[in-house]
Amino acid sequence: xxxxxxxxxxxxxxxxxxxxxxxxxxxxxxxxxxxxxxxxxxxxxxxxxxxxxxxxxxxxxxxxxxxxxxxxxxxxxxxxxxxxxxxxxxxxxxxxxxxxxxxxxxxxxxx
Amino acid sequence: xxxxxxxxxxxxxxxxxxxxxxxxxxxxxxxxxxxxxxxxxxxxxxxxxxxxxxxxxxxxxxxxxxxxxxxxxxxxxxxxxxxxxxxxxxxxxxxxxxxxxxxxxxxxxxxxxxxxxxx
Numbered sequence: 001x002x003x004x005x006x007x008x009x010x011x012x013x014x015x016x017x018x019x020x021x022x023x024x025x026x027x028x029x030x031x032x033x034x035x036x037x038x039x040x041x042x043x044x045x046x047x048x049x050x051x052x053x054x055x056x057x058x059x060x061x062x063x064x065x066x067x068x069x070x071x072x073x074x075x076x077x078x079x080x081x082x083x084x085x086x087x088x089x090x091x092x093x094x095x096x097x098x099x100x101x102x103x104x105x106x107x108x109x110x111x
Numbered sequence: 112x113x114x115x116x117x118x119x120x121x122x123x124x125x126x127x128x129x130x131x132x133x134x135x136x137x138x139x140x141x142x143x144x145x146x147x148x149x150x151x152x153x154x155x156x157x158x159x160x161x162x163x164x165x166x167x168x169x170x171x172x173x174x175x176x177x178x179x180x181x182x183x184x185x186x187x188x189x190x191x192x193x194x195x196x197x198x199x200x201x202x203x204x205x206x207x208x209x210x211x212x213x214x215x216x217x218x219x220x221x222x223x224x225x226x227x228x229x230x
Contacts, residue, residue, distance in 0.1 A: 032218065043117070043204055043223035089154065091219075097208060098145060099219045103154040 002027045004092050006102035013109055019077040021105045023090035026071060033073050034099070035064050036089045044089065048075070080109045113139045115207045117222025124195055124229055132190045132225045134205035140185035141207035145219070146178075149202040158203075161188055195229040202226050 003026045013019060023033070032051045036044040048057045048064040050073065056065040063076040077084060087106045091099040114137040124130050134144060143162050147155040159175075161167040161182035169175045177199075179191040188207075192199050204224040 034218070036221075041202075041226065044221045046221070049218055093219065097143060097219075098157060098160060099206060100157075101147075101155045106152075 002030075002092060002094055002100045004090060004100050004102035006088075006090060006105050008105055009103065010106040011108070013080060013107075015080060015082060015109055015111050017080050017109075019080050019107070021075040021077070021088050021107075023073040023075070023092075023102055024071050025073075025092045025100075027092075027094060028068050028071050029094055030068060031093045031095075031097075033064075033066055034091045034093070035062075035073075035075050036091065038087045038089060038104070040086075047088075080107075082109050082111055084109050113137075113207075113218075113220045115141075115205065115220045115222045117205055117225055119225060120223060121226040122228070124227070126196055126229055127194055129191055129193045130195055130227060132192075132203055132205075132227075134188045134190070134207065134222050136186050136207045136209075136220070139207075139209050141188070142185065142209045143207070144182055144188040145206040145208075146180060146188075146190050147204045147206065149204065149224075155204065158190075192227065195227070197229045200227055200229045 005024045007022045034049045035047040050057045050066040061078040066073045087104040089104045091101045116135045118133045146158045149155045158173045159167045159169045161180050167180035182188040205222045206219045208219045
């Protein structure tokens with residue numbers, strides 16, 4: 001059974017810092033990995049999708065990498081802003097097509 | 112990307128009543144839909160997987176008679192919480208996917224979630 005772990009569970013940083021959020025998974029036979037953002041009491045906003053054949057994806061200040069063989073992905077946030085404060089979730093999709101989520105990283109960026 | 116609409120976004124109901132949550136794929140045919148539940152400060156826990164025209168497959172520990180899932184068409188799945196109790200209060204979110212979406216066949220699309228409060 002796929003297990004997804006996210007480290008750290010919580011992070012509080014001053015504005016402007018570059019951040020790295022980590023996601024690891026136990027079964028490397030995946031189709032893709034997706035990073036989401038969730039604001040309090042809200043649904044999921046898809047940030048980046050990395051297919052199993054890709055090494056990284058970029059969108060604005062966000063960069064996600066994937067090392068499928070080692071079961072790891074990182075989400076890099078450049079020049080963090082208070083508006084980036086949210087919970088970041090990664091989800092892995094394997095042969096069952098069922099997305100399996102990590103517990104998330106709760107990020108607070110203070111001015 | 113494809114759009115999944117979930118309704119209602121929030122609902123408050125009395126204990127003992129039933130609540131129906133709808134999940135619609137607006138611009139693609141969803142062959143498979145997933146229903147998740149999220150407890151406060153916890154991750155999303157898969158409740159069940161439903162394929163169009165088939166009975167839903169429930170995860171261990173999820174009461175199928177309490178959480179009724181119907182996926183009668185390729186664009187609509189419903190989750191009915193029957194005889195709701197305060198412990199059923201939670202955030203419910205659906206996800207839809209389709210193996211027929213060319214170039215997108217491995218991406219899952221999520222609704223915006225439903226906050227259920229049972230009083």
